[in-house]
Amino acid sequence: MDWDQLELNPKVITAIKKAKLKSIKEVLHLSGPDLQRLTKLSSIDVQHLLKTVSLALRNNCVLTALHIYQQKEEFPTQHKKLSFGCSVLNRLLRGGLPLVGITELAGQSSAGKTQIGLQLSLCVQYPYEYGGLESGVIYICTEDVFPDKRLQQLIALQHELRTDVPGEIIKKIKFGNSIFIEHAADIITYTVDERGLAGTNMDVLERVSPALGITWSNQLLMRLMVSRSSCEFSRDTDASATGTVVRTLSVIFAPHLPQSYCHYMVNAEGVKGAE
Template identity: 55%
Template sequence: MDWDQFDLNPKVIAALKKADIKSIKEILNLSGADLQRLMKLSSADIQCLLKTVSYTLRRNSMLTALQLYQDKDHVTSQQQKLSLGCSVLDALLKGGIPLVGITELAGESSAGKTQISLQLCLCVQYPYKYGGLESGAVYICTEDVFPSKRLQQLINQQHKLRADVPAEIIQKIKFGNSIFVEHAADLDTFHNCITKRISLLLTRGMVRLVVIDSIAALFRCEFGASDSVMKARYLQTFGAQLHSLSTRFRTPIMCVNQVTDAVSESGAARSSGGAADGGVSPALGITWANQLLVRLMASRLSQPQQPTAVVSHHPGTVRTLRVVFAPHLPPSLCYYTVKLEGVKGIK
């Protein structure tokens, strides 16, 4: 990078060269305090540097309405999605998970929610060409220990799951180094996590996916039946904060949710997108449902429920992934199985 072409104080240019900073990406991956220590400049000089390089990026990335309509730039396309690593699941979701907005994955225990979430944490690290975002992921555990052994299994089996990706590309990706695990067992810890630590990782470009497993666990013990108003306020606050992060950084937010007995849900909650699935509906009610862009339901079928044609070709437990609501998708479903190499849809 030729820093002499930038409208910067010669002192700042000299400091950039001395610190051996060679690109705008290196500057934006560092915090203001880190730049100040590295370059030995004042806070005012650092702020001027950041404003100058940010303006350069905005000016260079400007697109016309015709370019957006023709969708020639894949990276900045409004149609871009995060792949789930399986052509069948991607077909159900018309490409994958939207980059902006909260996607909920609800379901009973053993439905495969955590398996899908782990697979997404690997998919996000692939190049754009293969449905990834060339970045890492944050996985927030709210009740269970992070399944590190299962993650390692999936990493070792990526060459089998992602046969569409050349082996040399898979070998170059250090999957385990780009997944940041956080534990948040209460609302205060969760708030600090999403407003401070995750925001910092997103600002530095180190992650482009946030997984929360699970959102309902945070509220299960915090609020009683008489605290519905306070609970709703917390849900609205967290929903707004997650939306802000997603919009600002074009980062998908995947929230795993538990289910409750549909009989106990009010009619209003059920009609607002908490549609029952096998006698259960997603937890947290109408307030949380209104924060979502996409709601997906994962179900594990019992032996009598499984279609004969599917079972004959795919022995083992068959599951379904269903679109409950989404602005760009019709209600639909597909079957899938969880194997050693990961989640695979059934054609």
Template identity: 45%
Template sequence: MDWAQLDVNPKVVAAVRRANIQSIKEILCLSGSDLQRLTKLSSSDVRYLHKTVAAVVKSDPVVTALQMYNGECPFPTQNRKLSMGCPVLDLLLGGGIPLMGITEIVGESSAGKTQICMQLCLSVQFPSSYGGQDAGAVYVCTEDTFPNKRLQQLIAFQSMLRADVPADIVNNIKFGNNIFIEHVADVDSLNHCISKRLPILLSRGLIRLVVIDSVAALFRCEFGASDSIAKAKCLQKFGAMLHQLSHRFSSPIICVNQIADAISGSSLAQSNFGLLDKVLPALGLTWSNQLLMRLMVSRTQFCAEGKFPDDKVRALNSGTVLRRMEIIFAPHLPQSFCNYIICKEGVRGMKETGI
């Protein structure tokens, strides 16, 4: 290394060289007493050397708890979120989906899981100042064919759904060209997609969101009841690969999961904090430990005509099914819920929330 970049006395540099210390890393790895013994320097010189070397190599400034509490933490990646494309749902989730980690959307059939994922694929393409990542998304299908017709409908209504974004920005985004569709039929194909294809797209900056719909389909088909150990190892490996991608490229991973019947009164049912009475997310505890956040979506009832978010959708969607999104667990959010509807414009949250 170039010792000239250190603002220390030349005699200190000479002593370090005589001790055959070759790098800054070695200095930081040695305790004060060990460094003093090797270099024969005074304790004050050793303390100053440690302080100077630390100042050279540090990449981020020290942050106090008060700065973090006031939202002044200079770590934009940790503070930023991916918008859900709806201000009400963003409010529920504290700004949206965290950029690093695996978020699971679990629910019954027709609860709106795929609709939410498609809306996220559009939201990620907006500039960061509007809750996006200014990049595309990969949608990995493991079950049915991708609902391309519905996606085109959502694209057509983006200007209405994202009224907070200027029209010229919406019109300049080529939504259809920035969503990459991958079809996988087995676990090996899924692992190949995650380990080989996705890193290329992420490293080139083409995508900043990965959606897997659904993760349970393949594992349910390929692993039987007697293959629990092999299934657990495969899920752990799968989760580790997703976490590595998410943290390396600061890109959220959205995994859609299915539900299974729960035995009433069982310890498994109680582990969901009373929010789930008859159903549980599939894949068990091994998969749950891989997640940062779990969202449960469900159908509840038909929406009353007077409760739509705004007048534009009230006339178009009378009798729409009311759905609910619940936060089952998240390290930064309390358990809460929000009702929403799915209309032509997309997923629209209702203003009533509860905790």
């Protein structure tokens, strides 16, 4: 690093060279007190040094959220989403699950959380052009037994669920070889609030709030909630053992989405939105 190119006091430059700091990275890795000790500079000089090298590092270019949004080709990861394998659910989330940040899916028992998780573990293996990531998945199971039979059923019926994907492509994907299962202790508990979901048309539903504390909540990009409804679309005896009860997927909060919801059902072939 040529320190003489920076707008620094010659005294500061001399001190940096004596301290044998050769790059901006080395300077920024040190705290203010550490820099004072190494360079023998005053706190004001050290603050000015840190500010100057920071400006030089970013080249005086501030990227706003609007700029990132408008330059999708330069920031592909920020705009890539994982498809649910269902147009209704994808439409609710404007394309699917974002890859950046943490998405939390919570809900009461038998609302469909596991079914959505299993379906996503298959969707991630599809090619990019069909909403997948051409990748494997790590499935951390907190239940007593992993629902392997249900997973095998979903794999066998992918051609019925994913009618948007050519059959020859589905046949080439070895779904069972790319799912890595790990068991962990159940660390999730839930609290039920009878007041309903304020601000939506779903006040008849119970509100289920994940009870993992404020620290965890502050790490989330998006929270989705699933719930069961008392009504049913049909009583088809050929349906999966999961039944055809109407379920609801709700967006509780997300920086890019309004509070909204859609209905879906869990059938033998997987999770399907109800329109």
